[in-house]
Amino acid sequence: MIFAKPIADNLQEYSQGSSAAIEESIVSNTLFLACLEKRKDIMDEFATVLEKKGFDEQNLISRVFFTFYLGCYYCYLTEQVTKGKSMMQMATRILEQLGCHGRLDYLRQHQKQLREQENLS
DSSP states (O other): OTTHHHHHHHHHHHHHOOOHHHHHHHHHHHHHHHHHTTOHHHHHHHHHHHHHHOOOOHHHHHHHHHHHHHHHHHHHHTTOHHHHHHHHHHHHHHHHHHTOHHHHHHHHHHHHHHHHHHHHO
16 A cells, blocks of 8 residues: 555644644645545544544535545445445535535535436446
8 A cells, every 4th residue: 555654644743733724734744645545434534533533614514515525426436336325425414514514415416417327327
């Protein structure tokens, strides 16, 4: 695993707390690398940490949302539909807990479009 050490280090640093700017970078980069490496264990662990921290910084929430979205889209492009759906459900769960209803609506609309495309093929 090329990114195994940075991911583990980032997760540990994020869990222990750091400045908002550093947290945003850690979340974005780590989740993206986890998506690319198909590391569900890290995605799950990050979801748990995010839920425990209960932060509400809009920029960070936005970055988390789009990182998950990118990971989900990547999984669909590589035809790993089950994995993509799992990640979308994880993103939905976090967004529900953080009260991001506008982003949830957008995510659900995207999921609907993907289902329609899936049914056409």
